[in-house]
Amino acid sequence: MAMTGVLRPGHVQLRVMNLDDAVRHYRDIMGLTETGRDAEGRVYLKCRDEIDHHSVVLREADCAGLDFIGFKVLDEATLDRLEADLRAHGLETTRLPAGELLETGERVRFQVPSGHWFELYAKKTAVGNGCGLVDPTPWAPENKRGMAPLRLDHALLYGPNIGAVQKLFTEVLGFTLVERVLNPEGSANLIIFLNCSIKSHDIAFAEYPEPGKLHHCSFLMESWEDVLRAGDIMSMNKVPVDIGPTRHGVTRGRTIYAWDPSGNRFETFKEDRQPYPDHAPLTWTFEALGAGGGLDYVQRKLHETFLTVVT
Ligand code: M3P
Ligand code: FE
Known part of the structure; x- marks a missing residue:
């Protein structure tokens, strides 16, 4: 396989000042699908062609902005290796337990020199894009709503x-x-x-x-x-x-x-x-x-x- 290591941005947790207004924006106007809410009141959403459980997490707060951005890595061995590499580079890393974000495995969190919080993770439940895995449809009509980003x-x-x-x-x-x-x-x-x-x-x-x-x-x-x-x-x-x-x-x-x-x-x-x-x-x-x-x-x-x- 040619593509290893860090695969892609997998989630952002955004601070929003009114959760209902934000849900209306991301779910009803943009057309993301709501996939869960947790005990803290955070709302989880995904885009229509994403496979994993969520890519956008909304958290109500006093000011807007980005809490953190998570990148998915190939597997657990890659996560362990990159955690060690980050430490060898002089960065402090912490592990967040599996389940701290819904349907997500352990995350390795670190702050980059620009002040942003990043995390790497290897596991998130695959809920699919609604197209099926055998003889798939090109798109799922029930998920093509609003602006309908992929x-x-x-x-x-x-x-x-x-x-x-x-x-x-x-x-x-x-x-x-x-x-x-x-x-x-x-x-x-x-x-x-x-x-x-x-x-x-x-x-x-x-x-x-x-x-x-x-x-x-x-x-x-x-x-x-x-x-x-x-x-x-x-x-x-x-x-x-x-x-x-x-x-x-x-x-x-x-x-x-x-x-x-x-x-x-x-x-x-x-x-x-x-x-x-x-x-x-x-x-x-x-x-x-x-x-x-x-x-x-x-x-x-x-x-x-x-x-x-x-x-
Ligand atoms: C983007 C993009 C600049 C262009 C920004 C580009 C800095 O946001 O997604 O391609 O001019
Ligand atoms: Fe851009």
């Missing part, structure tokens, strides 16, 4: 020490740098896009003074047509839109950025690039992030909110 795709996180984050992800966790935006001086990376697959990115980080901030969680749509249709649904439901529909020059993703009721930004996204690990990383100058269409290829402008609005 999966949680990636997140862009803002925080300090992006150089150290890049080192950790590439040298310890096996990620590849696929694209980057330089700072205005051209002396260091301002934004890095990393994959552990051939996705255009599985995680991205931007240099920012405040630690642990969320720029957006992204949801993969089946088509560009579905991105536009998601825009219709945003408008019908008065979901505040930030940018788009447009194309990012960086990653070439076709996109809308919008906000959930707590102000957490989310993205409806259709990937358009699949970099293999042997492909050279692409570099964008800071000037091109705006005027070169890096952020918005259609309008070629640096929207103010991109660098300033995070939760």
Whole structure:
């Protein structure tokens, strides 16, 4: 098997300021399926083509943002190995017991130099996508509701020490740098896009003074047509839109950025690039992030909110 180690982003736990409003947004407007609630009152949801029990966990809190993001690894042996590698790299790790998140095995949690909490896990109950495992259907009608994203795709996180984050992800966790935006001086990376697959990115980080901030969680749509249709649904439901529909020059993703009721930004996204690990990383100058269409290829402008609005 070629794909080993860290497989993909498997879950995000988001802080929301009103749980009912958030459930209405993620379940009823976006169309994720609610798969459970736990004793703490957290709500678990999954996208329609995901196999595992959940990818989004909502926790009611006083401020919006990201509690943690979890990446699934191939198996228990990989989890043990990466835990040891993280410690050898100088990071503190803790194990959360199986079942602390519903239907999820032990998780190895650690804080990365940007202040974000990450976790690795090997087990989560496979509930399926409703299509069956023998003679499967291409999609399950009962799950195609609302915007109907296929999966949680990636997140862009803002925080300090992006150089150290890049080192950790590439040298310890096996990620590849696929694209980057330089700072205005051209002396260091301002934004890095990393994959552990051939996705255009599985995680991205931007240099920012405040630690642990969320720029957006992204949801993969089946088509560009579905991105536009998601825009219709945003408008019908008065979901505040930030940018788009447009194309990012960086990653070439076709996109809308919008906000959930707590102000957490989310993205409806259709990937358009699949970099293999042997492909050279692409570099964008800071000037091109705006005027070169890096952020918005259609309008070629640096929207103010991109660098300033995070939760
Ligand atoms: C994305 C994406 C920039 C582009 C961001 C890209 C920094 O959010 O999912 O492709 O210009
Ligand atoms: Fe994105």
